[in-house]
Amino acid sequence: MQLAIAENEKEQLLQELGKANLRFQQVYPGDKPDRQPVHTVYGGANLFKADTCVRMGEIARRHLYTYAPNFVALARALQLEGHSQLPQRQADIARLEEKLETLSDEARKQEPAWLYYTVYKKIVRKLTVEAVEDFRIDFEDGFGNRPDEEEDATAIAAAKELAQGMQQKTISPFIGIRIKPFTEDLKHRGVRTLDIFLTTLLQLTGGVLPHNFVVMLPKVTIPEQAATLVRLFELLEKAHGLTAGALKMETMVEATQIIMDDEGRNPLMRIIRASEGRCIAAHFGTYDYTASCGITAKYQTMAHPVCDFAHHITKVALGGTGIFLSDGATNVIPVAPHKGDQLTFAQLQENQDNVHQAWRIGYGHTMHSLINGFYQGWDLNPAQLPMRYAATYHFFLSNYDDAVFRLKTFVERAAISTLTKDIFDDAATGQGLLNFFLKAINCGAISEEEALATGLTLEEIRSRSFYRILEGRRKHR
Structure with missing residues (x-):
């Protein structure tokens, strides 16, 4: 059959289309296969020690054992579907646990309680082996505005602790610092802290950065802030003999202006381009963002609709680019209100009720993030770690x-x-x-x-x- 389109004309058109397709694929290469941590723990720089991540794991395990000593207790605390069918007497729970332990993986999956049991066992193991996946030494909100001399001294001390942690292998597999934003009033402080911290660290380690080290730049609103950090990275890399491109950054989505600028456009892609390939992630800042929307403190929560709006806009702006996205933090900390060894039954019950209520909130927030395609979030306290992994493991296992x-x-x-x-x-x-x-x-x-x-x-x-x-x-x- 004689075709209407000449072969040479068709090939010329398709070659031009091919060039456009390849340009698109370079901008949107798809999901990145690199490991993404399931959370980032933010901790004040003044509190950071070489063994902070190890100690957080120990605290998290004690917290779990205190308020959910077995998988049935955890299922009940979180009110997971089907928890009412689980045994209540301790002897019956022990027999069920013993039975589940003796079964093969395939046989165990036939038991109604297998998911609760498996999630609990995996939480315990995770808190023992790698409780903290990612840690950010925080010189911003977690540290506050302090005299320059104090922040200088803290930057030196934190760098020394990180160097020691690298040597002792006690730091998390992902780690970094959050400096102050490059706003007009804080840009000098942010740059100085970055310089002091990295100079001290690299002098102690012989020019070696920790694996997966990143610098978080908060409150970004314009591309020029990211571009300035790139130029500073280049100066630091040259001064310390680092490989070009060794320093990476993250940005934060925590102001309405990063969702929509003064021309009615979303500036996130321009900010990513301004980072010249150095920005690997965008983290949502729940409380700064809700505050920028005029939400009062009582209602500043991850469950507020304005957060979902920002999440979806961020997804649309950066989907397919390979930039990792992280949700924010739950500010309800599962800590008992009563302390001491001589507590009354009523006080012990109130402690448990408060912790379980906070657990349910944190679990729900994390599950909501996962369902909406945000596989990372923030944690602020070791008591939140059990629920981070409870939700994460339940999500993956139930969808397996x-x-x-x-x-x-x-x-x-x-x-x-x-x-x-x-x-x-x-x-x-x-x-x-x-x-x-x-x-x-x-x-x-x-x-x-x-x-x-x-x-x-x-x-x-x-x-x-x-x-x-x-x-x-x-x-x-």
Whole structure:
């Protein structure tokens, strides 16, 4: 059949389209396969010690054992679906736990209580092995405005503690500092703290940064603030002999002006571009953002509708760019109001009620974030860590079977495709499905072996790249 479009004319048009498609793919490469921590713990720089993350894990475990000594107690405290069917007598709970411990993984999943049991066991292990995934040494809200001499001294002391923690291997796998914002009144203080901290740290470590080190720049509203930090990074890298691009940054979404500027546009992509590839994440600041919306303190919560609006705008602005997004923090801390060893029964009950109520709030906030595609949030106190992992593990485990089916089906469809030029599009979609399992493995919700149910091999899972998986499978067809 004679076609109406000449071959050379068709190829010229498609080549031009190809250039445009590639430009789009460079801007929107899809989900990044790198590990993203499930939380960032913010702690005042004046309180930071080399073993802070280890001690937070110990506090979190004691807190969990005190207010939920077993998986049934935790299910009841959180009022998880089906908790009323669990045994109440301690002897019956012990027998059920003993039974679950003796079953194989597959047999255990047939038991109604397996999810509660598995989540609890994983929480305990996580708090023992890696309670804190990411920590930010905070010179901003967690530190406050203090005399210059005090902040200078704190910057030196915190850098020394971090260097010691690096040597002792007691720091979190992700770590960084939050400096003061580059607003007109605080820009000099922010730069000075950054310089003092990094200079002290690098002198002590022989020019070595911690793994996954990042500088958080808060209250960003214009691209020029990010661009200025990039130029400062270049000066610091040159002065200390660091590899170009070694210093990374994060931005914060905590003002209405970063959602919509004076021309009615969202400036987030321009801020990311101004960072010249150094910005890896955007974190939401719940309380500054709600305050900028005129919300009074009583109603400044992660559950406020203005937060969801900001989240969705941020998702739309940065979706597909590979920038990690983080939700904010729950400000209801699960701490008992009564202290001491000689408490009355009524006081002990009030302590438990307060902690459990705060747990439910934190659990609900974290689950809401996860459901809306925010796989990271803030924690402010070690007592919040058990609920961070309770929600995270419950989310991943309860969605495991559905995710296995979706990824397995997609892999099979993509691998048998006869198309030769759609591998990028296939990989971008598949990477999103694969990332569910990578995130679940990274935080300890599932093991690599459990991810094999997707039909992927261990080698393919460890590649962390769906593009490489498709490429490899199509080569061996």
